[in-house]
Amino acid sequence: MFRREFLRNTIIASTASAMIPWDVFKTNKEFSNITILHTNDMHSRIDPFPMDGGRNQGMGGVVMRAAKIEEIRKEREHVLLLDAGDVFQGTPYFNFFNGEVEVKAMSEMKYDLCTIGNHDFDGGIQNLANQIDKATFQMLSSNYDFSNTPLKGKTKTYKVFEKDGIRIGVYAIGIKLKGLVPDELYGDTVYMDPIKEARKYEQILKVDEKCDYVICLSHVGYKYGSEKVSDLVLASNTSETDLFIGGHTHTFLREPDVVVNSKGNKVLVNQVGYAGIMLGRIDLVFEKNKKGKCTSCQNTWLGKIS
């Protein structure tokens, strides 16, 4: 198997650490090391794409991904594994098993969090609730109100992880469902303004929960030619979110985009295509006194590139 890896030291944030080479961080106990791994738009791709001459042949699926995640977990003690939604729809696995195979595979890979994409409603909201019950990972949604639906009590609006002394907060923003998903599939789900909810939850995480790093897990899409809310719009309209992990537009980014937020700080937007063809990876290094922080990214292709 041939794997091509892209290594980019995309951004050196903050002050004191700016001149320290990356390799020093990885081994030195003076630093906290956390690795964020992420996927999006898996679209029921359990097996790799068939060897049919198509551009994605031999790529994607869960086996290569699970092996790569396992390999990284062996080298890195503090790993968070996140998915940005659209787990369902795209292969007969979904049509036959309603999402159970996907959810069980993600549970086996020890995902920590997943948010909800528009296609996750494709089997109806009751089906989504039934499948979530089988997951070992948490479902997150900050701008859908599920109070009057079967999903009530099955999702959280945000979650905080403590890793190597660093508090990492995650909230999740979903896309407007009206016009995109048939009404009867999402039922009485109430969609709330994505920018408003993002601002609300980044404040809760940064101020009330005292998080050192805030992540938005999103399924609104990377960017559009219109005013439509995208990850780039969210990033430039928020002030406390450090990293946007996106989905929906199936955008392959070899390295994260650097966006200036409303406070003038540089933040990252990443998205890794679809179908498990690529695994996103962001390595975070914090000085133990939390004065300095360094971020590195390595998005990896999973499978043979033809």
Ligand SMILES: [Zn+2]
């Ligand atoms: Zn999708």
